[in-house]
Amino acid sequence: MGWAIAIHGGAGDIPLSLPPEKRLPREAGLRRCLEVGIAALKARNHPLDVVELVVRELENHPNFNAGKGSVLTTTGTVEMEACIMDGKTMKCGAVSGVSTVVNAISLARLVMEKTSHIYLAFDGAEAFARDQGLETVEMSHFITPENIERLKQAQEADRVQIDYTQPIQKETPKDAAVADGDSQIGTVGCVAVDNEGNLATATSTGGLVNKMVGRIGDTPVIGAGTYANHLCAVSATGRGEAIIRGTVARDVAAVMEFKGISLKEAAAYVIDRVPPGTAGLIAVSSTGEIAMPFNTTGMFRACATEDGYSEIAIWDSTSK
Amino acid sequence: MGGWAIAVHGGAGVDPNLPKERQEEAKRLLTRCLDIGISALRSNLSAIDVVELVVRQLETDPLFNSGRGSALTENGTVEMEASIMDGPKRRCGAVSGLSTVKNPVSLARLVMDKSPHSYLAFSGAEEFAKKQGVELVDNEYFITEDNVGMLKLAKEANSILFDYRIPTIGTCGAGAAAMDSPLQMNGLPISVYAPETVGCVVVDKEGRCAAATSTGGLMNKMTGRIGDSPLIGSGTYACELCGVSCTGEGEAIIRSTLAREVAAVMEYKGLRLHEAVDFVIKNRLDEGKAGLIAVSKNGEVACGFNTTGMFRGCATEDGFMEVGVW
Numbered sequence: 067m068g069w070a071i072a073i074h075g076g077a078g079d080i081p082l083s084l085p086p087e088k089r090l091p092r093e094a095g096l097r098r099c100l101e102v103g104i105a106a107l108k109a110r111n112h113p114l115d116v117v118e119l120v121v122r123e124l125e126n127h128p129n130f131n132a133g134k135g136s137v138l139t140t141t142g143t144v145e146m147e148a149c150i151m152d153g154k155t156m157k158c159g160a161v162s163g164v165s166t167v168v169n170a171i172s173l174a175r176l177v178m179e180k181t182s183h184i185y186l187a188f189d190g191a192e193a194f195a196r197d198q199g200l201e202t203v204e205m206s207h208f209i210t211p212e213n214i215e216r217l218k219q220a221q222e223a224d225r226v227q228i229d230y231t232q233p234i235q236k237e238t239p240k241d242a243a244v245a246d247g248d249s250q251i252g253t254v255g256c257v258a259v260d261n262e263g264n265l266a267t268a269t270s271t272g273g274l275v276n277k278m279v280g281r282i283g284d285t286p287v288i289g290a291g292t293y294a295n296h297l298c299a300v301s302a303t304g305r306g307e308a309i310i311r312g313t314v315a316r317d318v319a320a321v322m323e324f325k326g327i328s329l330k331e332a333a334a335y336v337i338d339r340v341p342p343g344t345a346g347l348i349a350v351s352s353t354g355e356i357a358m359p360f361n362t363t364g365m366f367r368a369c370a371t372e373d374g375y376s377e378i379a380i381w382d383s384t385s386k
Numbered sequence: 387m388g389g390w391a392i393a394v395h396g397g398a399g400v401d402p403n404l405p406k407e408r409q410e411e412a413k414r415l416l417t418r419c420l421d422i423g424i425s426a427l428r429s430n431l432s433a434i435d436v437v438e439l440v441v442r443q444l445e446t447d448p449l450f451n452s453g454r455g456s457a458l459t460e461n462g463t464v465e466m467e468a469s470i471m472d473g474p475k476r477r478c479g480a481v482s483g484l485s486t487v488k489n490p491v492s493l494a495r496l497v498m499d500k501s502p503h504s505y506l507a508f509s510g511a512e513e514f515a516k517k518q519g520v521e522l523v524d525n526e527y528f529i530t531e532d533n534v535g536m537l538k539l540a541k542e543a544n545s546i547l548f549d550y551r552i553p554t555i556g557t558c559g560a561g562a563a564a565m566d567s568p569l570q571m572n573g574l575p576i577s578v579y580a581p582e583t584v585g586c587v588v589v590d591k592e593g594r595c596a597a598a599t600s601t602g603g604l605m606n607k608m609t610g611r612i613g614d615s616p617l618i619g620s621g622t623y624a625c626e627l628c629g630v631s632c633t634g635e636g637e638a639i640i641r642s643t644l645a646r647e648v649a650a651v652m653e654y655k656g657l658r659l660h661e662a663v664d665f666v667i668k669n670r671l672d673e674g675k676a677g678l679i680a681v682s683k684n685g686e687v688a689c690g691f692n693t694t695g696m697f698r699g700c701a702t703e704d705g706f707m708e709v710g711v712w
Contacts, residue, residue, distance in 0.1 A: 188508040190610010280510015289619040289643035311476040324654035
């Protein structure tokens with residue numbers, strides 16, 4: 067059967083005209099992180115270790131919306147969240163409101179392994195990080211000039227980028243979404259399966275540009291942005307509200323089980339049922355299948371399997 | 387079929403030795419809340435309004451673990467969370483880490499209706515509450531003597547406790563209590579463990595389903611700990627088909643995405659409400675202990691639990707009404 071791995075750097079309104087200076091660093095980032103994951107799988111590391119390792123790399127990369135490079139809240143601060151889940155044991159860990167921990171995904175893992183809880187947030191999560199001796203820095207470490215600019219634009223346009231509910235929103239035209247052509251919908255994630263069928267998933271994000279302080283998205287909500295069981299491991303990205311309402315990550319596994327269909331069919335089915343332009347996901351199954359569907363313009367993604375196949379892509383969904 | 391239906395709960399996992407007067411007190415509260423819900427349904431309030439109204443009642447009464455009467459964190463403070471979901475369009479709202487908001491479920495509703503987000507927590511949620519002008523009180527308002535005593539017991543036992551309202555007179559502490567019953571929940575003897583969370587699910591005359599859940603969480607929890615109650619798909623879920631609210635071991639409920647599971651088996655396996663509830667309780671919890679209440683768009687109501695008891699009540703438009711502990 068062989069191992070398989072998939073990673074993403076966010077789904078969204080990534081224009082086809084994305085200039086090379088924006089596109090190339092991200093493709094390079096995906097390539098490098100994929101290689102890190104492949105090496106770890108080849109060295110027979112457990113998928114849980116692999117997904118954490120890869121997401122740490124993605125968090126450290128400043129061009130993705132997680133860790134360094136996280137988008138900013140409405141007050142210009144960073145509030146990161148992350149989540150990790152083991153398909154076999156179904157143990158999971160999640161954190162939200164993290165502002166000084168260099169790698170939120172590792173904090174999520176510690177919550178899973180070192181506490182009797184699943185989810186810690188804000189001051190409590192920060193205090194736990196210090197108790198555990200995790201690396202912490204000044205919040206400024208995570209803030210990049212691009213994100214300061216994004217926040218400025220969003221505030222000028224007076225809206226929360228990408229994610230909002232019907233009652234208060236005035237519709238914004240699609241091309242007004244991003245002035246500089248960068249995808250605003252961020253989140254990074256990794257799913258992996260080894261050749262024994264052990265599955266794991268990890269997701270990490272800075273959230274939404276200009277989000278309210280204290281806003282929690284789909285990433286740390288088990289079953290929404292992140293989920294794994296004995297059938298598959300899933301990491302989703304896109305409009306948080308749509309992913310939460312659609313229990314996207316959970317539904318992929320549920321549909322596989324209840325309808326008896328393949329991972330690819332299940333993933334496509336679930337993505338088709340969320341509103342267009344709102345979501346994408348990566349998933350691997352216990353039998354080494356990979357799926358990376360999205361209903362947005364694009365999704366930064368990459369995948370590889372033990373038999374030598376690998377792919378790095380931004381547009382052209384493979385789910386159709 | 388058809389017509390309205392309502393169910394409420396005050397937590398799953400009850401000590402078989404719970405004193406009779408406590409059981410009666412709980413049943414009276416559940417009955418009162420059911421009556422409030424039934425009255426509202428007869429006045430044609432929509433499902434989403436009814437679940438909020440009923441959970442507010444449960445939060446305000448100090449008997450169960452939500453709002454006033456919430457379990458305490460390791461620091462002796464209260465951090466409350468809640469979520470609410472409206473079946474027809476699956477709109478939802480959730481809050482965590484509240485310490486001054488008198489009715490968390492109402493703030494969750496405001497997050498759903500008046501904010502661009504689905505989930506707000508801690509200082510951001512409190513800020514939003516201030517801006518929305520909801521009723522705020524000191525954290526002390528939520529703290530009861532019973533729970534201060536319970537926290538002490540929990541620390542002595544040095545473990546996480548579910549909330550339990552044993553009378554403080556005449557008990558000898560966790561050790562003696564542990565001898566009374568071999569039953570366990572979350573690794574604790576049932577006499578020390580206690581049920582937590584309150585919830586309400588409703589289907590109105592139009593067949594619209596809604597669900598809401600509210601809690602103070604685990605006794606002696608780490609500050610910042612979030613449980614299943616505010617997590618859509620775990621503690622709370624509602625869609626076109628049904629409305630579900632869960633209670634019990636938070637980890638088990640999250641891992642099994644219990645509330646969503648009921649709806650998923652109805653949707654994907656075509657099971658009716660009762661079958662779905664039975665299936666999920668029997669097959670999805672593994673070692674976990676939990677309970678849930680659910681309604682379907684067809685006016686059915688069901689509850690299921692694999693714990694010893696669950697404080698609950700339910701009623702349907704055709705006159706059926708039942709309140710129970712076991």
